[in-house]
Amino acid sequence: xxxxxxxEEFQIAKKEMDQLVQDSLKGREIxxxxxxxxxxxxxxxxxxxxGLVKWARVNSLWPMxxxxxxxxxxxxxxxxxxxDAERKGYLLFRGTPRQADVMLVAGWVTKSMVPEVKxxxxxxxxxxxxxxxxxxxxxxxxxxxxxxxIRGIDQVLPVDVYVAGCPPKPENLFxxxxxxxxxxxxxxxx
Ligand code: SF4
Numbered sequence: 777x778x779x780x781x782x783x784e785e786f787q788i789a790k791k792e793m794d795q796l797v798q799d800s801l802k803g804r805e806i807x808x809x810x811x812x813x814x815x816x817x818x819x820x821x822x823x824x825x826x827g828l829v830k831w832a833r834v835n836s837l838w839p840m841x842x843x844x845x846x847x848x849x850x851x852x853x854x855x856x857x858x859x860d861a862e863r864k865g866y867l868l869f870r871g872t873p874r875q876a877d878v879m880l881v882a883g884w885v886t887k888s889m890v891p892e893v894k895x896x897x898x899x900x901x902x903x904x905x906x907x908x909x910x911x912x913x914x915x916x917x918x919x920x921x922x923x924x925x926i927r928g929i930d931q932v933l934p935v936d937v938y939v940a941g942c943p944p945k946p947e948n949l950f951x952x953x954x955x956x957x958x959x960x961x962x963x964x965x966x
Contacts, residue, residue: 840876845883884912
C-alpha cells in the first residue's frame with residue numbers, strides 16, 4: 777500500500793527515535809549534588825519564610841475591643857498615650873473579632889455571657905490568644921462563689937497569660953503582652 781512503511785524503514789525510524797530520546801535525556805541529566813542543592817534551597821526558603829511569619833505574628837498582635845466589667849476601664853488606660861502600646865506592636869483595638877487575634881478578658885463572666893464570649897473567640901482569626909485580665913477573669917474574683925459567675929475564663933477558653941490584680945494596672949497588661957510575645961516566639965513555655 778502506498779505510504780506504508782516497510783519493515784526496514786520502520787526499524788530505521790524506531791532507531792532514530794530511540795537515539796533522539798537518549799540524546800534528550802543526556803541533555804537533561806541532573807547531577808546528584810544539584811538536586812540536593814535545590815532541595816536545601818527550598819527548605820532554607822521555607823524556614824526563612826516561617827521565621828518571617830513568626831516575626832510578623834509576634835510583632836503585630838491585634839487585641840479585640842471587648843470589655844466585661846470594671847477592668848475594662850484599665851484597657852482604656854492601656855490604649856492611652858501614656859502606655860503607648862503601639863511601640864511594641866500591640867496595634868489598635870479592633871472592633872470586630874475577625875480582625876483580632878488577642879482576646880483580653882477584662883471583668884467577670886456571667887454564665888449567660890459564656891456563649892457570647894465563646895462565639896467571639898471562635899470568630900477571631902487563628903492563631904488566637906487569650907489573656908485573663910484581673911481577678912474576676914482569672915478565678916471569679918470577689919464573686920468566687922456566686923451562683924451566676926464562672927470561676928475564671930479558663931473554664932471555657934484556653935488562657936495564655938493570667939494577670940493578677942483587682943484591678944490590674946495598664947502596665948500589668950503591657951507586661952502580659954510582652955509575656956505573650958515571648959510565648960509565641962518560643963522563648964517561654966506554657
Ligand atoms: S477584678 Fe476587680 S476591678 Fe476587675 S472586674 Fe473584677 S472586681 Fe472589677
